[in-house]
Amino acid sequence: xxxxxxxxxxxxxxAQTDIVALVSEHVALRRAGKNFVGLCPFHPEKTxxxxxxPDKQMFHCFGCQAGGDAITFIMRLTGSDFPxxxxxxxxxxxxxxxxxxASPAEQRRMQRRQRLLDVQREAAAFFAQVLRSAYGRQARAxxxxxxxxxxxMETFQLGYAPSPELFRRFxxxxxxxxxxxxxxxxxxPGRAGRPPFPRFRDRLxxxxxxxxxxxxxxxxxxxxxxxxxxxxxxxxxxxxxSKRRVLYGAHLAAQAAKDAGAVIVVEGYMDCISLHRHGVxxxxxxxxxxxxxEQARELARLAERAVVAFDADAAGEAATLRSLDLLAAAGLRxxxxxxPPGLDPDDFVRRHGPGPFAQxxxxxxxxxxxxxxxxxxxxxxxxxxxxxxxxxxAAAVIAGLESAVEREGYVRLxxxxxxxxxxxxxxxxxxxxxxxxxxxASRHTRAEIRHNNKGFPGTKHEHTPHGPRAGGxxxxxxxxxxxxxxxxxxxxxxxxxxxxxxxxxxxxxxAGAVALLRQRPPGVPAAQWLDGLPDGAPAAxxxxxxADRSIPDVPWEDARRELGRQRGRRALAMLEERLQAAExxxxxxxxxxxxxxxxxxxxxxRSLPGER
Ligand SMILES: [Zn+2]
Numbered sequence: 001x002x003x004x005x006x007x008x009x010x011x012x013x014x015a016q017t018d019i020v021a022l023v024s025e026h027v028a029l030r031r032a033g034k035n036f037v038g039l040c041p042f043h044p045e046k047t048x049x050x051x052x053x054p055d056k057q058m059f060h061c062f063g064c065q066a067g068g069d070a071i072t073f074i075m076r077l078t079g080s081d082f083p084x085x086x087x088x089x090x091x092x093x094x095x096x097x098x099x100x101x102a103s104p105a106e107q108r109r110m111q112r113r114q115r116l117l118d119v120q121r122e123a124a125a126f127f128a129q130v131l132r133s134a135y136g137r138q139a140r141a142x143x144x145x146x147x148x149x150x151x152x153m154e155t156f157q158l159g160y161a162p163s164p165e166l167f168r169r170f171x172x173x174x175x176x177x178x179x180x181x182x183x184x185x186x187x188x189p190g191r192a193g194r195p196p197f198p199r200f201r202d203r204l205x206x207x208x209x210x211x212x213x214x215x216x217x218x219x220x221x222x223x224x225x226x227x228x229x230x231x232x233x234x235x236x237x238x239x240x241x242s243k244r245r246v247l248y249g250a251h252l253a254a255q256a257a258k259d260a261g262a263v264i265v266v267e268g269y270m271d272c273i274s275l276h277r278h279g280v281x282x283x284x285x286x287x288x289x290x291x292x293x294e295q296a297r298e299l300a301r302l303a304e305r306a307v308v309a310f311d312a313d314a315a316g317e318a319a320t321l322r323s324l325d326l327l328a329a330a331g332l333r334x335x336x337x338x339x340p341p342g343l344d345p346d347d348f349v350r351r352h353g354p355g356p357f358a359q360x361x362x363x364x365x366x367x368x369x370x371x372x373x374x375x376x377x378x379x380x381x382x383x384x385x386x387x388x389x390x391x392x393x394a395a396a397v398i399a400g401l402e403s404a405v406e407r408e409g410y411v412r413l414x415x416x417x418x419x420x421x422x423x424x425x426x427x428x429x430x431x432x433x434x435x436x437x438x439x440x441a442s443r444h445t446r447a448e449i450r451h452n453n454k455g456f457p458g459t460k461h462e463h464t465p466h467g468p469r470a471g472g473x474x475x476x477x478x479x480x481x482x483x484x485x486x487x488x489x490x491x492x493x494x495x496x497x498x499x500x501x502x503x504x505x506x507x508x509x510x511a512g513a514v515a516l517l518r519q520r521p522p523g524v525p526a527a528q529w530l531d532g533l534p535d536g537a538p539a540a541x542x543x544x545x546x547a548d549r550s551i552p553d554v555p556w557e558d559a560r561r562e563l564g565r566q567r568g569r570r571a572l573a574m575l576e577e578r579l580q581a582a583e584x585x586x587x588x589x590x591x592x593x594x595x596x597x598x599x600x601x602x603x604x605x606r607s608l609p610g611e612r
Contacts (some may be wrong), residue, residue: 248287513542
């Protein structure tokens with residue numbers, strides 16, 4: 001049955017499926033507040049961290065971070081693909097799918113697509129077979145020299161494209177018409193009435209897969225020397241294959257990337273294969289150093305952190321740096337891995353092994369820090385002009401950062417490295433931000449608006465009046481970071497108590513959440529403790545903060561300082577308001593008292609780092 005998976009079909013199936021009933025068929029669930037909990041079917045555990053929400057019709061595991069809707073659940077549980085899972089749920093829910101059966105034209109297009117996929121799969125199998133045959137001896141020797149063993153050759157379905165005659169014989173034996181092979185990009189149209197001829201000849205073949213591991217195209221590396229042809233050749237754009245979307249090895253790296261919370265991005269096929277060969281299984285290749293938005297989105301699906309391991313020359317180019325911003329814009333935390341000069345990831349891992357490579361990954365510089373390094377490496381800090389230029393460039397690097405806490409951290413770093421005072425750096429930053437805001441809203445402001453509108457993904461379906469968004473009073477950024485710290489580390493409870501000043505939190509829900517945290521019994525893991533909390537806005541808020549993986553890793557001290565600044569500003573605003581009211585009411589005594597307190601508050605605020 002060929003179904004069109006329209007949003008309407010998906011919606012209907014989800015509406016007819018109760019996720020609690022569905023999960024209950026496979027997992028013993030018990031009620032915990034609004035939700036149900038049980039032992040996670042996707043990772044071994046003794047205490048339940050697998051949560052099913054009947055309100056949101058979603059599941060989430062606080063242990064292994066598995067999560068999603070009913071369709072995701074079936075896919076994960078049975079290992080089936082999306083269409084199969086949807087059909088299974090449709091059957092189960094008794095949804096009449098006849099309205100979603102594809103029209104004849106759509107069916108023809110789907111069949112054509114399937115035929116193209118078949119052709120690519122058969123071609124990949126043919127190339128792999130040739131590589132193992134006598135024709136592939138030279139290619140095998142090349143792979144052997146590059147340290148690629150037979151297992152890895154098989155995992156990556158490596159192959160060899162032989163002479164045009166052999167390839168033609170393959171096509172006719174399989175009954176693949178020229179028209180289809182042309183559309184698949186395996187043949188090139190012949191010029192001046194000549195017959196079409198094979199695109200790939202005497203090349204080592206790298207099948208390229210879609211997300212589901214189906215072959216959609218090829219890359220071919222020339223083996224012979226002295227031939228006037230490009231070293232690497234890719235399939236052309238076809239209905240299946242788009243170079244903009246390629247993330248080589250993504251389906252092989254998906255699980256490891258998820259487990260590690262990071263994906264390693266290299267430039268070429270061989271770098272990617274070599275890393276996998278040496279046990280670095282979360283590597284993918286971008287096949288170029290300039291990312292597209294499609295690739296950025298694909299990467300963000302794989303992990304929350306991308307470690308880019310381009311060789312030193314490419315990584316330093318302005319175009320590469322700009323394209324790394326695309327990754328950051330897609331929500332990824334980006335770090336740049338620094339290889340010794342002249343070595344690519346393949347060279348490095350073959351020479352030094354996976355341990356030292358893992359060390360490089362651990363010490364990869366966050367993108368901002370990497371850019372600042374570039375700025376200062378080229379700066380003439382011994383002259384006034386050189387210093388001014390460096391500070392200006394450095395300020396431009398951090399002007400777009402979303403987090404005020406992070407910006408402030410970098411202000412101090414820039415001051416340290418340039419020898420300018422933090423005040424001067426802040427002034428320069430303000431100037432850069434003002435300049436860019438002349439062209440519409442500044443990036444910084446837009447970023448803050450985006451952040452403030454985002455709310456908490458875990459609670460966006462809740463409309464309780466006292467939820468985290470109550471009264472439009474969003475939890476401040478610093479408060480999120482602080483709650484997250486205390487949830488992750490109960491040892492912070494005393495530090496939290498020091499910040500728990502009555503009336504100082506941004507809303508009732510936060511104050512309630514802090515009160516809950518302060519009463520948390522020692523030794524209970526956060527996930528378990530959260531599950532047992534009584535329902536209400538404070539608990540919902542804490543669960544949301546715990547589930548929100550977009551809250552960055554800001555050190556406690558930075559968050560605490562930022563909170564202090566925010567509170568100071570708020571206190572000041574309040575005093576100013578009351579002073580205004582007293583003046584309006586011509587209450588001179590009250591006005592004088594307010595003025596005195598205002599002055600004290602001003603002084604205190606100015607003594608805090610980062611405030612002028
Ligand atoms: Zn789990």
